[in-house]
Amino acid sequence: MTGSDLPSWTDGPAERAVRAFVAAATTAGPAFIDVADRIAAFDNDGTLWSEQPVPPQFDFVFRRWGREVAADPSLAGIQPYKALVEHDKAFFARVLAQDPETITALLSAFGRSWNGVTPADFDAEVRVWLETVKQPKFDKPYIDLVYRPMLELIEFLRSHDFRVFVCSGGGRDFMRTFAEETWGIYKENVIGTAADYRYVDGTIVRTDSVLGGLDIGPGKPEHIFAQTGRLPVFAGGNADVDVEMLESAKFSMIIRHDDDRREFAYTSGAERALGRAAVLGWTVVSIAEDWSTVFTGGR
């Protein structure tokens, strides 16, 4: 049943599990899923593109904060700028561990950086970063490190009447900048941690507050329900912050980063997720074994 629609997948258990689920979901029978219910949701960092050595948006944000500290050195005394200046990785790891105090410090800094910005200005700032900054290990723009097999999977699902959403802890507006040209997904199908905006004098302007909480952990199914009115039937992730989203779906896949030569090999931040995968029978996608090609390589 393999075919050229998933050419970057090897003919292994992961690809076969995806095809079996989709075939059953779209064929009359006990596992058939109504077209209206065919919602798929994918995490972004580590699921649709590389998240090492840091999630790409961290690179974008850290450069901005670096400029802010240069302009106002007193910032170096407070978090999160202090952690940035001191290369305190443990501080940022506490975000993924969902530590409230760390998250508050980060959100406050986000608010400070982009309060009052228009969508067009933010979009332009992200585009400069996309076009000029290169990921250190591969010396390529981050956008070239999108996983080709995942783009094929998105298209495969869409060709079977699934509506595909990206649901990331990262910034909604950051992802929406490149979603359409990179993933072929409209902005409205991009869900993420979101700034709140006000409509003032005919213009949308960003505020310093967050709309609807962080899109990690239980926040993922909450955000998906708020955006779509449903929980997903198909979900893909790679980390502990994806566990609740994966648990909320009928078919769940988790990317295992086990290819240090072509990408990275790590399980940090995914220990609980990989444990749940084994217990709940989620499909584990080995980058080393299940993908014949990893990156899109070009825009």
Next chain:
Amino acid sequence: MTGSDLPSWTDGPAERAVRAFVAAATTAGPAFIDVADRIAAFDNDGTLWSEQPVPPQFDFVFRRWGREVAADPSLAGIQPYKALVEHDKAFFARVLAQDPETITALLSAFGRSWNGVTPADFDAEVRVWLETVKQPKFDKPYIDLVYRPMLELIEFLRSHDFRVFVCSGGGRDFMRTFAEETWGIYKENVIGTAADYRYVDGTIVRTDSVLGGLDIGPGKPEHIFAQTGRLPVFAGGNADVDVEMLESAKFSMIIRHDDDRREFAYTSGAERALGRAAVLGWTVVSIAEDWSTVFTGGR
């Protein structure tokens, strides 16, 4: 240029304005609009179905609150239950006038009524109402009082690659119950005032708080931007609470309720909107003159 795709519209200035805008937006030239930007947004109450003598959701909510007052008569002493018991229409009119105190009282009562409810339970409650309650003037279920010309317009826009959203001050989840079967619009394209939900023990459960503020006035473009990452290029409304949404679009239409025989005739709550329409050249749709048929009549 008229055709059978808008059969319930008379060949008048409103229909011609719609066709001219869509033709220009979809033809190479100075008014062409990229497919990605083709977002249309319609208010619901008074724009897609009748909102007299009260918006249908008020009927649904008032019946629920009536049962709550019967079970606990002490509620009759506080708002909004007091206004309900005393038939105090002025109180509820202050919602549309965006009075903060009135809105707080209403939201608090919404929270009290549906806190802890699952989507499936809420859906079932709305369906009972849809199937059993009749609108007093026409003695028909409210769902039969959807405007046939507007359904044709939605389909006309979709056939030209517009993505159509409903954006109402009314409850998002209330509308999502019937959106797909009634409008042919997926739940994710329904934007409205929304309860916040939590994901607890594998289930989405409603809380007593609101996510993202009321979807009226400036809240409409704010909600549309949050959901879609864009402002609409085509917008339709009928009331003062739609003004900001209509101002945010390239093409704006406003429904004028001027047909007391077939529907209702009123301008209350639309004075400012009709004034802006005249100043800004919005297309005014006269129910009496522009629609040959008003209601869908059946499910």
